[in-house]
Amino acid sequence: MTTSRKLGQRGLDKVSRIPVKVEPAGAALRKPDWLRVRLPASPNFQRVKTLLREHALHTVCEEASCPNIGECFSKGTATFMIMGHKCTRRCPFCDVAHGSPDPLDQTEPAHLADAVATLGLKYVVITSVDRDDLPDRGAGHFAACIRAVRERSPATTVEVLVPDFRHRIDVALEILASAPPDVFNHNIETVPRLYAAAR
Numbered sequence: 001m002t003t004s005r006k007l008g009q010r011g012l013d014k015v016s017r018i019p020v021k022v023e024p025a026g027a028a029l030r031k032p033d034w035l036r037v038r039l040p041a042s043p044n045f046q047r048v049k050t051l052l053r054e055h056a057l058h059t060v061c062e063e064a065s066c067p068n069i070g071e072c073f074s075k076g077t078a079t080f081m082i083m084g085h086k087c088t089r090r091c092p093f094c095d096v097a098h099g100s101p102d103p104l105d106q107t108e109p110a111h112l113a114d115a116v117a118t119l120g121l122k123y124v125v126i127t128s129v130d131r132d133d134l135p136d137r138g139a140g141h142f143a144a145c146i147r148a149v150r151e152r153s154p155a156t157t158v159e160v161l162v163p164d165f166r167h168r169i170d171v172a173l174e175i176l177a178s179a180p181p182d183v184f185n186h187n188i189e190t191v192p193r194l195y196a197a198a199r
Contacts, residue, residue, distance in 0.1 A: 008086040008097025018092055019192075040070030048073040051118060055111035058085045060127050065095045079125045079161075080112055082145055083138050087129035091189070096129060104134070104141055109148035117152045124149060126181075127161035137165040139172035143179035150179075159183035 052059060059078040061069040063085050072078055081096075083104060090098040105111075116124050126145055131138040139162075146158055160181040165172035176184075190198050 008099035018090060038070060040074055042070075042074035044076050045070060045073040048076060048078060048119070051115055052078070055115050056105065057108070057111055057115055058082075060096070063096045076119050077121060079127055080115070082108060082112065082126060082128045083131050083141055084129055088132040089130045093195075101129065101131060101133060104131075104138075108141070109144040112145050113148035113152035116149050116156060121153070121156055123157045123159065124153075125159045125161060128163060130163045130166070132166050135168075136171050136175055137163065137168045139165060139168070139175040143175050146176075146179040146181055157182045159185055161185045161187065164189075 051057075052062075058081045060066065060081045061072055061078050063081055066072075084101045085097060086099040086101045087094070087096045088098075088101060112126070126142070126149075128138055128142065131141075134141075142160055142162065146160070149156060149158055158181045160176075160183070162172070162176075162184070164186070
């Protein structure tokens with residue numbers, strides 16, 4: 001197995017097979033000073049990164065190359081991304097790697113709950129990669145994570161930002177009804193002919 005297959009595809013390699021191409025409009029404009037991202041220098045930033053590595057957890061902050069990672073990690077928070085770091089879809093607007101996902105880590109719910117408790121989070125956001133390879137599209141894993149966080153940190157508010165559970169939304173909602181989050185969130189995607197207008 002090649003290294004890129006293990007790590008997942010990113011950038012041009014990821015979107016090369018998508019029929020809709022996004023062409024640069026021209027030379028990139030210089031960013032204003034107020035928009036420039038500062039390098040994280042807070043000791044809390046490193047504390048959060050270390051905690052994530054110790055618990056083998058992923059965040060959308062890191063995997064999607066969020067420019068606000070320094071601010072969030074420095075404040076001792078993160079948006080957790082469950083079910084691995086490789087997505088089964090290759091959406092061109094997202095920087096999360098595409099590839100064949102690894103098997104689900106059955107210890108992830110417990111590790112997530114430990115991290116939430118260690119960080120003392122009053123509010124946690126849990127999102128995921130798309131897992132079209134799983135019969136329930138990962139809904140059962142979401143429920144396990146919600147239960148684990150609630151057991152370890154009962155006062156923490158749990159928000160989930162879920163995928164569309166491609167063709168299995170009925171099964172997913174039935175599973176999540178057994179461990180309902182406090183906030184159920186879902187991003188709505190658009191079709192290629194509306195990309196330019198949306199951007």
